[in-house]
Amino acid sequence: MLEELAPKWEAARESALHERRGGNRRRAAGAGPKQRLVFTDRLLATLVHLRLGLPHAALAELYGVDRSTVSGTIREVRSLLAARGFAIPDRPGMRLRTLEDLFAYADAEGVELRIDGTEVQVRRPRAGRPGRKAFVYGKKKQNTIKTTTFSDGQGRTLFSGAVRPGRMHDQTAVRTEGIAEQFRWHPTVRAEVDEGYRGLANEFPAQVSAPPRKPKDDAPLGEHHA
Structure with a gap:
């Protein structure tokens, strides 16, 4: 490396x-302040x-x-x-550099993807910066950035998408990063997602699997157990 x-x-x-x-x-290489x-x-x-x-x-x-x-x-x-780029497990020398590379690889190899948003806490943006509040993630009450991460069935990272402010919802990232378009272009690619990507599962029910919705508080007890 x-x-x-x-x-x-x-x-x-x-x-x-x-x-x-x-x-x-104007001076020879190596002159001036040292690193x-x-x-x-x-x-x-x-x-x-x-x-x-x-x-x-x-x-x-x-x-x-x-x-x-x-x-x-x-x-x-x-x-x-x-x-x-990202190294491909069991494929020495091959790397995934774009979202298009990832979906083409999953399509060709029959890899079922796992999609999730990962969060990293960051320093609070300086006062007066436009969009400063966009980094505040309400659930954790922290300043964070989020990245859409893709892995295979064994949890091995294949690709990490664009970094976005922590407040941006996962479903918004689906539209801005072009994930939905990739599912349209690769109809055989399958993926599992969490509740944050419920809209993606609704749009591509034959390709994307999401956990069942939580029943309402007044639902029968049997639905809660299920």
Whole structure:
């Protein structure tokens, strides 16, 4: 991963510096302030954050840098990881980079998908930022971002969709991310979803399976037991 991503990160960094300077570099490579974090540390910090959810401030203490340095690092490396795509279980060398790739793979291999929205707590957006309240997830009373995640029947992650504010409902994400269109284009693909994607199950009853609705409070006792 280091051998693959390091040249891309260095190229992106040189491009940003070139744009900031407004021209070619005036000093030899390596001159000027030294990087507080080498790329190996940047990659490790990003992977630890994504895997364990360790806060940026905690990683900053571990590496002895400012929190803003860690935040910028994760933002840069995360985009490189996303462009790299998602590895397919038992298919070495193959990767899923788009939602279209995912549904084409599920269609060809007969994989039944599991769809759910995952939440990650984030810092509260600064005051005055447009749409600040959109990040407040009412159920948990926290500032979060949500991502639509797809996995196979064994729970292995195949793809993670666009990041959206925590308040956005799962069904809204279905429309904005183009998930419903993929089911129309791939009528043989099957999926299981939770209650948040009830609208998707209603629209594609032959393809999408959702848990049964909870009975009303005044329903017969037998329906509650069922």
